Structures are given as C-alpha cells and as structure tokens.
Amino acid sequence: xxxxxxxxxxxxxxxxxxxxxxxxxxxxxxxxxxxxxxxxxxxxxxxxxxxxxxxxxxxxxxxxxxxxxxxxxxxxxxxxxxxxxxxxxxxxxxxxxxxxxxxxxxxxxxxxxxxxxxxxxxxxxxxxxxxxxxxxxxxxxxxxxxxxxxxxxxxxxxxxxxxxxxxxxxxxxxxxxxxxxxxxxxxxxxxxxxxxxxxxxxxxxxxxxxxxxxxxxxxxxxxxxxxxxxxxxxxxxxxxxxxxx
Numbered sequence: 001x002x003x004x005x006x007x008x009x010x011x012x013x014x015x016x017x018x019x020x021x022x023x024x025x026x027x028x029x030x031x032x033x034x035x036x037x038x039x040x041x042x043x044x045x046x047x048x049x050x051x052x053x054x055x056x057x058x059x060x061x062x063x064x065x066x067x068x069x070x071x072x073x074x075x076x077x078x079x080x081x082x083x084x085x086x087x088x089x090x091x092x093x094x095x096x097x098x099x100x101x102x103x104x105x106x107x108x109x110x111x112x113x114x115x116x117x118x119x120x121x122x123x124x125x126x127x128x129x130x131x132x133x134x135x136x137x138x139x140x141x142x143x144x145x146x147x148x149x150x151x152x153x154x155x156x157x158x159x160x161x162x163x164x165x166x167x168x169x170x171x172x173x174x175x176x177x178x179x180x181x182x183x184x185x186x187x188x189x190x191x192x193x194x195x196x197x198x199x200x201x202x203x204x205x206x207x208x209x210x211x212x213x214x215x216x217x218x219x220x221x222x223x224x225x226x227x228x229x230x231x232x233x234x235x236x237x238x239x240x241x242x243x244x245x
Contacts, residue, residue, distance in 0.1 A: 011072050018065045025058050030189045038185040052192050059145050066141030122205050129229040144201040151193045163197045213243045
C-alpha cells in the first residue's frame with residue numbers, strides 16, 4: 001500500500017468514528033431523557049437541567065467534529081495541501097436545491113403536519129447553519145442541533161409567537177403527538193428552547209423540513225427568505241436548501 005493510500009485509509013477510519021460518535025451522542029440524548037423519573041418533580045427538574053447541560057456540551061463537540069470532518073474531506077489524494085478549501089470569506093458559492101411543494105401539506109390552519117418533501121440524498125447530508133432574512137447563522141452539524149439553533153433564533157425575535165405554538169391551538173402535531181410543549185415530559189426527546197417552551201427533536205430530516213417550512217410561514221417570514229446550509233457527509237460539498245418553490 002502506498003503512503004498516500006495509507007493516509008486515505010486512516011482518514012476514512014477517523015471520519016467513520018466521528019460519524020458514529022455523532023449518532024451515539026444523539027441516541028444517548030434520547031436515552032437520558034427517557035431514563036428520567038417524570039413522576040418525581042424534583043428528579044424531573046434535575047434531569048432537565050442535566051440534559052440542558054448535556055446538549056450544550058454536545059453542541060460544542062459536534063461543531064468541532066463537523067469542522068474536523070470538513071477538513072478531512074478536503075484532503076487531497078495527491079498528498080498536497082493545495083486542495084484545502086479557501087478561508088470562509090473566499091468560499092465558493094454553494095449550489096441551491098429547492099424543496100418541492102407537496103399537495104398534501106396542511107396550511108397553517110391548526111391542522112397536523114402532513115407529508116414531508118422529498119429531497120435527493122438527504123441521508124448523506126447534514127446542516128451546518130441557515131440564512132434568514134439575509135443574515136447567516138451557523139450551527140453544529142446535526143439536524144436536532146440545527147433545529148435547536150433555528151428555534152432559539154426565532155424565539156429571540158418573537159418569543160410570544162413561538163411560545164404560543166405549545167398551545168393546542170397551534171396545531172403543530174405529527175401522528176397525533178405535539179411538536180411543541182410547555183412541559184418537557186409530553187415529548188419523546190425535548191429540545192429546551194427557552195423557559196416554558198420545548199420542541200420535539202425525535203424527527204426524521206424529511207419530516208423536519210416540512211415542519212420548518214410551516215414554521216417559517218407561521219412566524220411571518222416569506223419562504224424565499226430562509227435557506228438551510230447543507231454539506232455532504234463524505235465529500236464536504238456545500239449547498240443551500242430552499243424551502244420556497
């Protein structure tokens with residue numbers, strides 16, 4: 001085996017380990033929540049505090065992991081550093097992918113979230129931020145933590161409007177289960193957004209995209225003002241995902 005091939009093999013091993021660790025962190029988050037005694041108020045409050053701290057540490061770790069993966073993906077098979085991506089300010093403009101409109105999608109009338117959009121190769125891509133009204137925000141490279149960053153930004157802009165989604169009249173449900181709640185024990189894997197507002201994190205990416213599409217409209221933003229920054233897991237190629245079609 002040549003030296004370059006050996007380096008490539010070692011890089012792939014590290015990338016696989018980082019990808020597995022990301023999945024393990026997400027699975028542990030769900031396990032921690034389900035292991036909390038929800039019938040004991042003191043233990044519940046203690047568990048929520050622990051999970052909030054866990055999510056903060058996980059966010060930092062996954063951000064570092066995402067940056068490392070992006071760097072490893074840029075390694076040149078020639079063994080040269082010449083192909084390493086330029087600084088962020090000189091980055092190539094990402095391609096844009098649009099989410100097609102589905103006829104089954106419910107309007108913002110209090111109905112449950114319906115069928116999700118189909119996006120090619122979504123399983124091989126992870127978000128690392130979003131653009132809202134011309135401003136770019138970065139997040140850790142995972143769907144739950146990207147969703148958390150988006151919700152916290154929306155809450156910071158209009159806290160009352162977002163908090164009201166936890167009410168039954170908000171209509172944000174999936175499979176008869178609420179997607180937002182004022183207490184965490186009504187959700188499978190709650191994301192703490194702010195005081196008295198939690199969001200469901202146990203969502204597949206296609207379903208999450210449809211929820212975000214409704215959410216952006218509900219909050220009063222045009223769909224074409226919002227884009228998701230995506231990158232491929234294996235190659236690091238970046239693109240923007242538009243929800244406006």
